Amino acid sequence: MTASSPSRESGGRRPDAIVIGAGLHGLSAALYLARAGLKPLVLEKDHAGRHASGVNAGGVRRLGRNLAEVPLSDAAMKIWHDIRALVDDDCGFVRCGQVKVAETGAELATLEARAAAVRAIGFQHEEIVGRAELRSLVPAVSPHCVGAMVCRDDGAASPFRSVIAFERRVLALGGEIRSGMPVTGLRRRAGLWQVTAGGQNFEAPVVVNAAGAWASRLAALVGDRAPAVAKAPMLMITERVAPFIEPVVGATGRKLSFKQFDNGTVLIGGGYSGRAWPDDNRTDLRLAGLRASARTVAALFPQLARARIVRSWAGIDSSPATSSIAVSTATVRLRRLVRQYIRHSLRRAPFSHGLGFSIWFRLRTNWIRTFWTRSSASCGGMREELRMAPKLDRSRSISSRSSSPGSLGFPALIA
Numbered sequence: 001m002t003a004s005s006p007s008r009e010s011g012g013r014r015p016d017a018i019v020i021g022a023g024l025h026g027l028s029a030a031l032y033l034a035r036a037g038l039k040p041l042v043l044e045k046d047h048a049g050r051h052a053s054g055v056n057a058g059g060v061r062r063l064g065r066n067l068a069e070v071p072l073s074d075a076a077m078k079i080w081h082d083i084r085a086l087v088d089d090d091c092g093f094v095r096c097g098q099v100k101v102a103e104t105g106a107e108l109a110t111l112e113a114r115a116a117a118v119r120a121i122g123f124q125h126e127e128i129v130g131r132a133e134l135r136s137l138v139p140a141v142s143p144h145c146v147g148a149m150v151c152r153d154d155g156a157a158s159p160f161r162s163v164i165a166f167e168r169r170v171l172a173l174g175g176e177i178r179s180g181m182p183v184t185g186l187r188r189r190a191g192l193w194q195v196t197a198g199g200q201n202f203e204a205p206v207v208v209n210a211a212g213a214w215a216s217r218l219a220a221l222v223g224d225r226a227p228a229v230a231k232a233p234m235l236m237i238t239e240r241v242a243p244f245i246e247p248v249v250g251a252t253g254r255k256l257s258f259k260q261f262d263n264g265t266v267l268i269g270g271g272y273s274g275r276a277w278p279d280d281n282r283t284d285l286r287l288a289g290l291r292a293s294a295r296t297v298a299a300l301f302p303q304l305a306r307a308r309i310v311r312s313w314a315g316i317d318s319s320p321a322t323s324s325i326a327v328s329t330a331t332v333r334l335r336r337l338v339r340q341y342i343r344h345s346l347r348r349a350p351f352s353h354g355l356g357f358s359i360w361f362r363l364r365t366n367w368i369r370t371f372w373t374r375s376s377a378s379c380g381g382m383r384e385e386l387r388m389a390p391k392l393d394r395s396r397s398i399s400s401r402s403s404s405p406g407s408l409g410f411p412a413l414i415a
Contacts, residue, residue, distance in 0.1 A: 015041035015176070017206040018195050020183050020218060023053035024159075026210035027166035027177075031087070034173035041204065042175065043197045045182035045214070046281065049163030052212055055315035057235055057257050057269040058159045059248055062125050063098045063151035064114070070123055077153065088172075089165035092158030096259075097247040099137055100149045101300060107252040111149040125151050140244040142300050149252075156248050156259055183211070186221040213278045213318040232274040232283035232314035236290060239308045240264030245301075254296045266304065268293050274314040283314040 017033050019026045022044035030040035044050075060080050062073040084090050102108035108128070115126040127150045134141060134148045167177060178198070185196030186207065193207040209218050209226070219226035241264050248259040255271035272289030290312055298305040 013039055015039045015202070015204045017041070017208060018043060018193065018202055018204040019208040019210055020195070020197075021210035021212055021215070022048040022163075022167065022177055022179070023051060023210065023212055024049070024163055024166060025053070025212070026208065027163065027170055029208045029210055030170045030175045030177070031166055031173070034170055034175040040170070040175045041202060042170065042177040043181040043183060043195065043202070044177065044179050045197075045211075047179045048167045048177065049160055050281075052233075052315040052317035054160040054163050055235070055313060056159050056233065056317075057259075057267060058092075058156045059098070059154075059257055059259075060093060060157050061098045061151060061154040061248070062123075063149065063154050064100055064126075064250070067117060067121060070118060070121065074123060074125065080155070080157070081153070083157075083165075087162075087165040087169040089161070089168075091162040091165050093155055094157075095153055095155040097137070097150065097152045098154040098250065099134070099247045100250045100252055101134070101138075101141060101145050102147045102149075102252045103142075103145050103300075104253070105146060108147045111147070111252060115149060125153065127152070137247060138245060138249060140301055140303060141249075142302060145300065150247075154248070183218060186218060188222065213276065213316045215318065228318040230276040230278045231317050231319050232276040232285075233269065233317055234272050234274050234285055234289055234293070234312060234314045235267060235269040236293060236309050236312040237268070238266040238304070239310050241266065241304070241307055244303065249300070251296060251300060254299075256293070256296050256300070258297060258301075265310075266307070268297055270296075276314075276316045278316055281316070283316060285312055285314055 016038035017029075017040050019030045019033075019040055019042045022042050026042055026044070027048065030042050033040040048054075060077070062070065062077055065073045079086060080093055081095065083093055100111065102111055112128050115128050118124075118126045128147065129137070129150050130147045131145070133150075134145060137148070137150065170177060181198035181200075183195055183197045185194070185201075187194050192203045192205055195202045195204075195207060209215050209224075211218050213228065213230040216226045216228040241260075243260065243264060245258075245260045245266075248257065250256050250258070250270065256268075257270035258266065258268055260266045270293060272286070272293055274286045274289065275284040277283065290309075294309070
């Protein structure tokens with residue numbers, strides 16, 4: 001095909017929708033379209049899961065979510081508990097539970113108020129436990145911790161395995177995925193959206209912008225304001241240590257996401273960001289953030305104070321994560337609605353895109369009506385504040401194109 005001639009899928013059928021981006025958002029969108037008998041075409045500038053979707057911490061939780069997100073997160077969790085039925089793979093999902101630790105009485109009171117707020121909108125998944133039950137769930141936690149908020153049915157999944165499972169299922173249902181196809185043009189013409197990518201033109205009645213940190217640029221091509229700031233959430237992983245923890249652990253007064261794999265390694269994340277350079281497909285790690293994470297872990301789990309960090313990295317994400325449907329008629333409200341609710345891709349993608357596309361394509365309307373009635377009543381429309389990425393500092397940084405130095409250990413980071 002030449003750049004001036006719109007390309008069609010094999011068999012000559014024009015796609016019903018073009019999805020830009022093959023992260024979990026984009027693949028989930030394509031999956032639900034394909035399940036409905038439609039023909040999605042996914043265009044990815046790199047390869048599936050290359051950025052945030054394939055390199056995140058893998059947490060699948062309702063615990064601590066913004067109240068506006070709770071109904072969607074709860075619905076998504078039900079799908080995660082039977083994820084194999086959706087993608088013919090368990091995606092490495094383990095229902096290990098998640099625990100948010102309180103180190104002081106004031107923090108525990110904050111958690112109690114939070115759990116009460118969740119109950120007030122009709123959900124019961126968050127449970128407050130005291131010191132004794134916390135020790136039962138997490139025996140290795142520091143003695144100074146006084147309690148926790150627990151969500152026993154939350155868990156974790158393998159990010160890259162999840163991406164691959166969704167990708168395979170899309171292809172099995174007749175969707176098409178093209179890698180190495182950066183989008184350079186997007187416009188509306190003669191009732192169709194025309195997308196230029198990889199030197200070719202494609203057209204479809206609907207375009208799904210699921211381009212992550214690059215989504216705001218694509219939205220601007222069609223006059224859609226989708227503010228997003230690129231960010232680089234950092235993660236570290238330790239050498240293998242003896243098994244000592246089962247649930248995923250977070251902290252109330254500190255940034256932390258902490259879990260141990262079956263092979264003994266411990267993954268540490270929780271909110272510290274490096275620097276993201278989307279134009280270069282590159283991130284830089286900030287040692288100040290890694291050091292803060294290490295200190296938090298050493299404070300809550302003293303036995304890890306001398307563990308060695310074998311690798312650290314950061315993926316390119318955006319704040320907020322942005323996904324939208326570009327349409328031709330007067331549906332700006334719908335487009336904003338779908339974009340607003342589709343965030344935290346690994347956790348909610350199995351449900352959120354089903355919701356969005358069921359609304360747009362009028363699919364599974366009884367299911368949508370049931371969900372929408374409950375969520376609107378409990379959360380006032382599920383509005384959520386825009387959360388901007390942390391300001392960049394001038395701390396020492398290292399490029400995440402290579403693994404972090406193997407000599408870095410907790411003693412070096414804590415010092």
